[in-house]
Amino acid sequence: MSRLADDLSVALRLAEAADAITTARFRAADLVVDRKPDRSPVTDADTAVEDAMRAVLAEVRPDDAILGEERGGTLGDGRTWVVDPIDGTKNFLRGAPAWATLIALVEQGQPIVGVVSAPEFGRRWWGSAGAGAWVAKSGSEPRRARVSGVGSLGDAYVSTTDLNSWVTYHSRERYIDLVEACWESRAFGDYWQYCLVAEGVLDIATDPIANAWDLAAVQVIVTEAGGRFSDLDGKPGFDHGSALATNGLVHDAALDLLRRG
Incomplete structure (x- = not known):
């Protein structure tokens, strides 16, 4: 397996770990919601997901940097995992299903792996440099994602x-x-x-x-x-x-x- 394919496998593993937490906490009666300094909401699920992803990365990619929405970090010149534990937190806390976990690997300033996992939609999108973009529905084979041909x-x-x-x-x-x-x-x-x-x-x-x-x-x-x-x-x-x-x-x-x- 190439290094890039292995990195994509790691990103998909992170998505699985995130989905286990977000689906369990979605519409939970005891969901804890706070506000960050910019007044944007953050839930206990957001922080739990990011902590879980950081734990996986500490095990399998200990030399890589991490930038996360909830725990911070910086983009360096090397390899950095950029994660958003719940993109669409406002939807998540209101019980709307349009939210997802976002995972990227950035190398020398360029994203080379990207995964978006939206478990309430039963959909996952991913792509890696030179290998195309893909989308899969739960229980279905992945299919290639391609942009439209609309020209005006x-x-x-x-x-x-x-x-x-x-x-x-x-x-x-x-x-x-x-x-x-x-x-x-x-x-x-x-x-x-x-x-x-x-x-x-x-x-x-x-x-x-x-x-x-x-x-x-x-x-x-x-x-x-x-x-x-x-x-x-x-x-x-x-x-x-x-x-x-x-x-x-x-x-x-x-x-x-x-x-x-």
């Missing part, structure tokens, strides 16, 4: 996470310009919209504010599915504070509208 904004589906975030971090008018240029708009939000771009269900997913742990895993999946991933200034990468993921064909046109003015 007038035929495109676009999604974001929260319209209010555009007011605070960018420009709601710019996003509305993009919506009006597209055929349909949705708000699937968080990890899900990026995975849907990889599957060819959506053509554009974008957020004006996002962290490295929100984006590292989905960048691998989108790009390995044939798409393009950048920040809102067009700079490639997952760690610039914003995100635009597309099928590649409509990327420049979407950027032009988001940067207008």
Whole structure:
């Protein structure tokens, strides 16, 4: 087994450990919810999942660094596991099933492995550098994920996470310009919209504010599915504070509208 394939196996093992905890705590009557300094919610499930993943990595990848949403860390020049124990915590604590665990391995600043596990949806997406992107439903064989062939904004589906975030971090008018240029708009939000771009269900997913742990895993999946991933200034990468993921064909046109003015 190649090192990259072995790393993907480790990421999938982390997903299994996470799913065991999140599914047990989802809709639990005794779920403990706190607020972090930025007022975003965190549950006891978030911290338990990250601690479990860190324990696995300490066993099988003791020399690798870790950056997690709940326990911190930094991105170095070497190998760093970037994890979001529950992406979509607000959905999780309200009992909505649209949440997932995000796991990425970043090497020399580039994500090379990405796994997204959404157990309440019964779906898992993954990708690794040069090996494509894949999606599987529970009990079914994996299938290759590929972006759409939509070539114009007038035929495109676009999604974001929260319209209010555009007011605070960018420009709601710019996003509305993009919506009006597209055929349909949705708000699937968080990890899900990026995975849907990889599957060819959506053509554009974008957020004006996002962290490295929100984006590292989905960048691998989108790009390995044939798409393009950048920040809102067009700079490639997952760690610039914003995100635009597309099928590649409509990327420049979407950027032009988001940067207008």
